[in-house]
Amino acid sequence: MFRNSFPRLEPVSPDGLATIERGWMRLVSEICVRFDHPDAVQILVDAGQRAEGDIVFFDPEWVLEQVAKVPSEFTLRARNAANDIQIGGDQMVFLPVQGPPFVRRGLERRDGTLADFDDFCRLAQALPDFDLVGSLPCEPNDIPLDSRHLDMVRSIAMLTDKPLGGGAVSVDAAEDALAMARIIFGDRMDREVCVYTNINVNSPLVYDGRMLDALMIYARVGQPVFIVPFLLMGAMAPASTISALAQQFAEALTGIALMQAINPGCPAVLGSFLSTTDMKNGSPAFGGPESHFGLLVSGQLARRYKLPWRAGGGSLTTSPVPDAQAAYEGMNTMQAAFLAGANIVMHTGGWLEGGLVASFEKLIVDLDIVRTLRAEFTQLDINDDALAFRAHDEVRHGGHFLGAEHTMERFRDCFYRPQLATTENFQRWSKNGGLDAAARATGIYEGLLAEYEQPPMADAMRDELDEYVSRRRTELGD
């Protein structure tokens, strides 16, 4: 697992943080939050909050008391214990893009399929850079909607032996994910963290019924929910980064408080996903300075509240293709996730077109980005050995270190080595086809898929999963 041993970049002063904190407190107590589910409202009223219909007026101090019950770190189990991950603290975990309906492979852009979904599972399994594949690397549009969640969990469980992500789009999706996790983990489910889900707030300041169903179902059994306000400023939040940050905390913290009211001590993750609307055309924009700042400040406040937190991205971009724009926007948001010390970096690989497209080539671009950053945010040992005085003594003035003994001893691993980036000179690069990074990426992911090996699973477990999926598919009418 990656530990970010760098200092955090914290641009906002304690006074500034206090202002943002005052902002969310005023929102939850004066504008309040709407919960489109009577059970959720009742739970909050029973816990002492005031409601008018579906609008809940929060006491900010009560919210903070609930937030204080959230474990600041927890272990998310994998069916292969070597792939357990620790969430919180200095740890950072990475997973590919989540949610796109479309897929781009080479020059083809089309609806995502289960075959694509499975290929993302295979890549996330094969690549140590990914700690898990998540719950939805792309939408498998070619299989029936009502039972699709069953196939997705099965693919994740069989094609990877990394932690499981479950669905949240319906009661069925949530309950089936938990049931399938129980097939894998047995009664460890009652004591350990074995499956998570991710929900978005229906911003501004609304939790819709489906998301609340999932939140309550996971919370009751002590499994974590990542609660993520998805805020495009100018659309779902005011045209002010500071205001949007206050809103983000108002939304996320009240949801986390609801989880604690249901099951005190239940693990939960604060989500941050803040970007802008392009005011020329009303389109979402990603990868700009506002997202970067939003992540830095989210980290500052998450640490104040001792909450594990998720960065929206990841390698975000509005670009439709894995070009220069995709790369500098992606590097910019990914760099922010590292500077801010995000614990979970979703959308680390493959995001294009504002999240509408999961791109295999972009995933390979993003691998170079995340590998660069993982090396970059790792402290070097600074000691006499690192000073390498004897290398200077050997080479002296105007000499060359390439053949030096000191270099020979360490040339294999002394520097970061990219996978995609070329250092070939122009002549050699031209002779090798003159391919840009996106074109070179195709061969890399195809090679990874060709070499993929499915992790073993006991026959009994596989049979039980298959039987569950088959039975439930029939019950769901697909």
Next chain:
Amino acid sequence: MFRNSFPRLEPVSPDGLATIERGWMRLVSEICVRFDHPDAVQILVDAGQRAEGDIVFFDPEWVLEQVAKVPSEFTLRARNAANDIQIGGDQMVFLPVQGPPFVRRGLERRDGTLADFDDFCRLAQALPDFDLVGSLPCEPNDIPLDSRHLDMVRSIAMLTDKPLGGGAVSVDAAEDALAMARIIFGDRMDREVCVYTNINVNSPLVYDGRMLDALMIYARVGQPVFIVPFLLMGAMAPASTISALAQQFAEALTGIALMQAINPGCPAVLGSFLSTTDMKNGSPAFGGPESHFGLLVSGQLARRYKLPWRAGGGSLTTSPVPDAQAAYEGMNTMQAAFLAGANIVMHTGGWLEGGLVASFEKLIVDLDIVRTLRAEFTQLDINDDALAFRAHDEVRHGGHFLGAEHTMERFRDCFYRPQLATTENFQRWSKNGGLDAAARATGIYEGLLAEYEQPPMADAMRDELDEYVSRRRTELGD
């Protein structure tokens, strides 16, 4: 001018810094530095240092005493006073790529020409993002070598009214640049900082004769030299970032000390340019984690010594084309320059192929990168106005901020707006030609060149410059 109001990212502890400091002190006193110019050796001996032939043994404390004489900030004048720039402190100045022999325009890659050189001058003049064009945005290979420096200074002086960069490749180049600056600035040259040059150390631990000529010529008249060890680890420095940093300071600080021995208080700039060698093929590599770390630590030590300092890059990459690799490597080094608070960011626009190519399209890519970062590293006001409570009060739960009064009041400039990056949806982007960022960049720089207006210059000054160039060209035999 841009002020970087963010906190600096400082990964190295005081103990770690002390180790690196001990490293350079040991290098300058035990391995020592070679000066391939008897005048330079004599000046250092006269100042109390010991020499054996061309090898100078430094007293590190003496070096630090000299370094303490360097102004921590100074103003570099422009012929248009509105374009004066302040170097040091929180200021950051930006200039395009320097030095490439080749140029890439669209799909064409060829020798650079004076016409290309002039176009870079025009872009640096037209774009407020660039504080100056530097001395050599590309090599004008189509004009005679011996008098080329005259044409370059004339182009910079006539096509821009931003600060002047002069050459350092020969005594003639240095003296002619100073003479031409005197035509423009008159006797202000005796009191003010009116032209700079940039020299590279012949690493490891050698100053060659030509660079020393330039250093001594500029220092005698109180004009600044950027002293830049260009360190590819594994080639000109050991395969250890910590060791290379010690070497960088050993080299740069002794050169700065020589300048102070010549002219105490002469402005000088510490340079940092540290990257790796790809050990597979011996090629230089740019844009990776080692460069990022090198810049952060260079900033930490430069601040300890109260020195203005230059970041090598800028937007560095090994890629031959302005593709995803070029963009993520470029964003990575540029981000480091901001995190480290570099005062001068050379190679901000156009660098490709490890610095062998000046690319017009890449310059447009880099503009989006530097504009993103300038917005990103600018503190936001955090107050009740920014909290925008009334916007929430207007929109309430589940509403939309796009038409809100608060948004309408500020939609024109509330968010960063990129020039190159598209937010068009896939259908519109496809209808508009489906161009990637590099392809879109061509039209942007062509448009900028078409709209360029040459800044006015008094006839007498132009005539004097022309006469000087004409006379000196004859004297130089071209």
